[in-house]
Amino acid sequence: MIWEIIYIFLGIGVAFNILASIGLLRFPDVYTRLHAGTKCTTFGSIFICLAAMIYGLWKWHAGDKQMIVITIHTLFALIAILLTNPTGAHAIARAAHRSGIKPVKAVVDDLEGKNV
Amino acid sequence: MLAFIASTVFCFVMWLLLTFNGNFWQTDELVAGIVMACIAGFASRKILVKDFKLANPKRWLFILAYLPRFFYEMAKANFDVAYRVLTGRINPGIVKISPGLKSDVAITTLANSITLTPGTLSVDVDEEKNLYIHWINVKKEVLKKMPRDYKPICSNFPDWARRIGE
Amino acid sequence: MIYNLPFLTVVALIAIGMYAIIFKRNLIKIAVGITILESGVNLFLITLGYREGGVAPIFTNLPPGISPDQIPEKMVLPVPQALTLTSIVIGVAVLALILSFTINIYRKYGTLDAGKIRRLKE
Amino acid sequence: MKKLAFIAFVVFFFFLFYSAYEIRDFGNPPSNVKETFPDAKYKVTMDDRIIGKYNTTTGEWEYGAVEETGANNVVTSVVFDYRGYDTLGEATVLFTAIAGIMLLFGREKK
Amino acid sequence: MLIKTVGGYWDPIVWIVAFIVIAIIAYIIRAFGKREYKGGEQTKPFLSGVEEPSKEKVHVRASNIYWGFIEALKGYYDYMKRMHSGVVNDYVAWFVGVAAIMFVVMFAAVII
Amino acid sequence: MFEISLFEVLIILLSVFMIASAIIAIWFKDLLASVIALAVMSLLLSLYFYILHAPDVAIAEAGVGACLTTAILIITIKATKRMEGDEE
């Protein structure tokens, strides 16, 4: 049962990670690539972390007391990813816009004309 | 002083989490933790703690309540991106929204949430705390009026952010 | 069984770094080359220390399935890791110094081209 | 001139690749010193001596890092105990580099 | 005082004694000369009647001192100046070159 | 036939990636891109250390290679100029 959950979680994680990479290749400009690179990797990594946490909790429950450390430390990594990834994406997007990269095929650009 | 105590407590909790190894903490672990948390708290007292809004337990409850909703949106976002990756159908644009948030925490929460949710990516924030959002699938009806309606872009996240941060 | 592939990687890294140092004229490129060269040497030391099927030489929370009496055969070698630690910190110190020299040279000479930075010759 | 340098480069790295080919197999460090020192009394190498040996009958460490330094992390005990002098030197390297940068850029505070 | 070399020995004290003796002899020989010939008009150089130029004018500058020698070895010096290019890449290239030659020579010598 | 384990697949992949990113790092004319490739290489180097069971070194390489080296390189590029080449 537990193993199945872990399998599923790992599968989702890997699927989204690979999807992120493919999106990174296929999308036309930096903003859309950021969509893929940020959302999908974050989501995939969350599932991978969840699988690891579930594994740790299960082992801990099964009597291996120190395995709880995996859960807690993975939680730390997860929080750090959740905090940093979107912020990093925001910083890159802003920098890209300031360095003069226009969004491809944009229908509207409210930032344009705003004095920098 | 209060700021110092608050940041010290934050650091100490982090230390306790980091050093937990299945058993109760040893005494010297705790003592070392207090000393180290004092140093780290002293170093970060001015930048970490600007106000004490987040010390209110009600806000913690809001955060907890917010997480599942956020997670659901995120899952949706990923399937959305998956769809766009596979089909390549995009209709992007940068739109400005005015959520009317004042505090840094709130705007940060909102921006990060927006980045992780369907089809949107926060690009810039100006001094009036208006967000500029790269939207991968711009809907026609939003473009009509100038103070944009944020409902179709980021549903009711600004309200949640207001509850958490303001 | 991978035959010596990591060692070949190491020499390839060293060769790439040396290539940058010898054939690239930009000072920052030379600094990048030195960094790559140093990474290669660090990797070399670590690969020397690897033992097949070993675990990290740390006794806290050893993974299950290792009984203490077979420990020396089950752990990777600790000395190369210590050497590599030393080498990494030395590397960052040298890099910082080289880059500060580079900044100063750029201010005095107005160029980063090693071919033009030759007031001292003959 | 550049061509000559390139030939020298190729020759040099030919020999280094040869050394990478010739060196011991990946993952198989020497496990005893009998081959190198046939007259040695004990047959453990430097690293195995540092890692230590556990005596199952007495339940104690006969020798090694845990017994000699009391630290669980063997790498740290190598860094700070067995090769502590290197670490001192390395800290000095950092100090030297920073003093050098300060010499170059530091401002005299009056 | 005395150090043995492969073929003989070297003793600075003996050398100094000899030096002093020779110096004294030289001084004595000089002392035989007539007093009025020292100094004055006698010691000035005679340049075909042309007046001696001032010291500043005839002082030979450093870069002119061994002009002939350097001119004679012009080819060598041109090569050397090209070799000392002052480019840091070349310095490293020399290291690699020397190491490569040493590799080749060493392995060739060992195989032979 | 070759018997190959997952661990060896990992090592092969990482070796290839590292050499690739190192070549990228010295190939780019844009120094900023070159620094990014260097950061990637340092990241993979750290992963390499990690799977060769040297977590101590991996942490050191993470702290130094991922953050500080890149930081000082970018500061230097900012203080000097970005493109490698003859223009000026």
Place this chain on the structure above:
Amino acid sequence: MNVMEHLPALIIAIPLLAAFLTPLVDKISKKVRNAVVFIALAATFILTIFLVQDVFENGIMIYVMGASNPTQTIPMQAAVPIRIVLEIDGLSAFMALISVLIALIGLIYSFSHVEERGGKFYTLFLLMLVGMLGMELTGDLFNLFVFLEIASIASAALITYEFKRGSTTEAALKYIVISSIAALFVLFAIGLLYGEYDLLNMAAIAKAIKITGLSNIDMIALILFFAAFAMKAGAAPMHMWMPDAYGEAPGAVSMVLIAVTQASLYALLRVCFTIYADSLHVVIPAAIIIFGLISIFIGVTMALIQDDIKRLIAYAAVAEVGYILLAIGVGLYGVLNNEVELYARKALQGGIFHIFNDILDIGLLFLVAGGIIYITKERNLNKLGGLAHSMKYTSILFLIGLAAVAGLPPMNGFASKIMIYESVYKVSPILSIVAILASIIMLAIFVKIFHSVFTGPKISEQKDVPKLMLASMIILAALIIFFGLFPDIIINNIVNPAVNALIENAAYISNVMG
């Protein structure tokens, strides 16, 4: 606690402690800082003399860092040393003595004019000494690498002391790039040896190579060591960094840089004579001889056309390194061919003695040149002139230095050079002829430099150099004359133990490995 027993550790620890203390004390008072630095260096000097005396009387000294018994190299249940072993034999003691002596003289010289950013300057000065001493006292290969880096970084930083001239930074950059690459290849070679034998101790590796024979890996490591250390020692054609670095550094630093170079030379000797000793192929001594010849030739001929006073002296320093390499190569050749008593011992005596003379002579020239530059703010020989009118003492000291470098009797340079000429003649007369010819050209060079700096009409009124500067130069000149007049004392008491340590490497191994 017996101080005598802990001397090797204290000699490193005291300057290191002072180096860490200097930035703190510098914030309080400049005078206290100078006192701290001077006391630390003087204490190191005294301790070094004790150490040297002890080593010369009682043979090799062993110190195991951090062990429960500092003289027990091989701990319980082990076959090889596992801790860092400091091993001081005659050669190490000799080199340590030189380094500390030169550093002390350089410090006295620096006190006269280094005020601005002095805290950092003296810190780096002490660290440079620490680096040299560490390289010379250690018996561990990786430790050698670490201290090599300390010495290189400290000297590179010190070269930039006059950072207002951009060329100092250029020289420092070249120096640091060269040093770090050399050091990285040294580290690679250490890795190769470690991979082969799982050892880091020099004596243990020497014994292992002796037992198992020279493998191909060992040979590659040898060449890498050889090329890297030869580059750091300034052997032509890898000498190009030397004129840059020596020429741009402040006077005292140039002098101490020679000692750093000699420390690399020491490492080269250690690798050739101790680690690889008997399994060495005859190609290596031949290579050393060839490098020596090229260095001599390039050094003197390039010095002839220089216009910058310090660069000129720096090229002369290249030639002096060439003499040392020539002598050592011949000595190594003799040792390998079992012709020790015939000529090898004399050649090595000459070479080792010439190490000392090189530092003293070239060091004196650098100090005087530094003084001239300090007074006149001018480095170009074409614009200098007539300084003997106002700087009488300096010109006399410079003359002494010139005579010593050119090898005029009865200066010390002649004593060592004649030993080198005669022993080199036994191997091949051509070598000897080249060496003597180069010596003549050297004399010509110094006629040029003396002529253009000191003689001629007075250009401008200058005062003489500061007193402390003069004092340090006088110490050096006195040493030069003393060594020239009584070379037997030096050779019998100081050089011979070093030569014995080179020739008999078995003692070095057996002291560690039992």
Place this chain on the structure above:
Amino acid sequence: MNPFMITLVLVLLSIAIAIIRVLLGPTVPDRVVGLDTINTLVIASMILFGVAKKEIIYIDVAIVYALLSYITTLFIAKYLQGGKL
């Protein structure tokens, strides 16, 4: 076969694709996106390897990366957006 190891190899494959983006990316921001993606993937693979080998203490390395890899991104972003340091 350990599921975590298999996942790890697959994650490494997606790192390969991200490296291609770093190689191709026409502008620097594109490359930074690749770097950012590789960062996250490396953190994930570190966690996977630690769990696969049951090495509890290895997760620390992943935390370090998660905390620090962000700084590189910020530095490059700061360079690109112009303005002073």
Place this chain on the structure above:
Amino acid sequence: MKNEEMNEGKMTVIVQTIAALLFPLALIFSFYVIMHGHLTPGGGFQGGAIGASAVVLLIVAYGVKHVEEKMSEGGFSVFESLGGLIFVVVAIFGLFLATSFLANFLVNEPIFGKIPGWGESPLNSGGILPILNIAVGMKVIGGLSAVVLILALISREGEEK
């Protein structure tokens, strides 16, 4: 975001808030790595590098000027010298109290002596290793922060000219 703020080198509010949150986290993690150097992977250098990275994070998020007002490079270098001094003094203590330079004179006994009621604990083991870890940690935090700070200041100074 105003032009003046850009010139101060600040990044957006979002980045700043996250940096403010990550700074204590990184700092406490660096202390954890330093203090547990003899138990888990890590030690003085690693922890020091992480701590220095925390300072670098502040530099990049808030601008050099802002950081330099709070912590000057002189302070960092004093910190660093202190770390070095502690290292050498402990090493010399080994010479006086035990047998040789750098000897582990506290091995098999707790650092601060046996305090009744504390029992056996891993954190308090390892002899002088934790002390040396802390010394090296101080040194590396001070040193690397000072390097980045100086280089950043110099770069900024060059831009202002």
